[in-house]
Amino acid sequence: MSPSTVNCTSPPPRRIANDPGTGATHLSATTASPARPSPLPTTSAPRGASPLSTQTSPVMACNADPRAPALIAPARAGSTVRFLWSSWFASHKGPIVNYLARYTGPVEKVDLNALSWFKISERGLAADGRWAVDEMMDDGNVTATVTPHDIAPVTYILRHELIALHYMTEDSL
Numbered sequence: 001m002s003p004s005t006v007n008c009t010s011p012p013p014r015r016i017a018n019d020p021g022t023g024a025t026h027l028s029a030t031t032a033s034p035a036r037p038s039p040l041p042t043t044s045a046p047r048g049a050s051p052l053s054t055q056t057s058p059v060m061a062c063n064a065d066p067r068a069p070a071l072i073a074p075a076r077a078g079s080t081v082r083f084l085w086s087s088w089f090a091s092h093k094g095p096i097v098n099y100l101a102r103y104t105g106p107v108e109k110v111d112l113n114a115l116s117w118f119k120i121s122e123r124g125l126a127a128d129g130r131w132a133v134d135e136m137m138d139d140g141n142v143t144a145t146v147t148p149h150d151i152a153p154v155t156y157i158l159r160h161e162l163i164a165l166h167y168m169t170e171d172s173l
Helices: 132-138
Strands: 004-007 015-018 025-028 080-084 096-102 117-123 142-146 156-162
Parallel strands (some): 025 080
């Protein structure tokens, strides 16, 4: 599988590298360590990080004015993709969810809102009362997902999402 990555939250990871030792794909906001090959920019920054107030919004796929990345990063079925965030607000507690969507054609022409997204992983509230975002911050702003082992070897877009629940109240349910 060789997904193209589109980041839908802010601030986005900015670089990618494949680790020959582990086979993992790394998305990061920093330069690669000597143990990793030189990273290539593959994500697209969102035009805004405001919360979405309606599920029928045309920007639901990736927030305001999403743009496809310029490059495709290889990640085989069953491989680990790691995301390094440059920062995250400690008050923005919530789950981490990852989605894939199959697409064909030139990546720069993909319509993110027309894709059929499917969830590949989610982490939420742990038994100790901490959110997935808390665990990510404790791990140096790094989080990861594993691509499905049984996925077809075609091109996908990977949507990596941190969900901030700091505006959520019982009245808004």
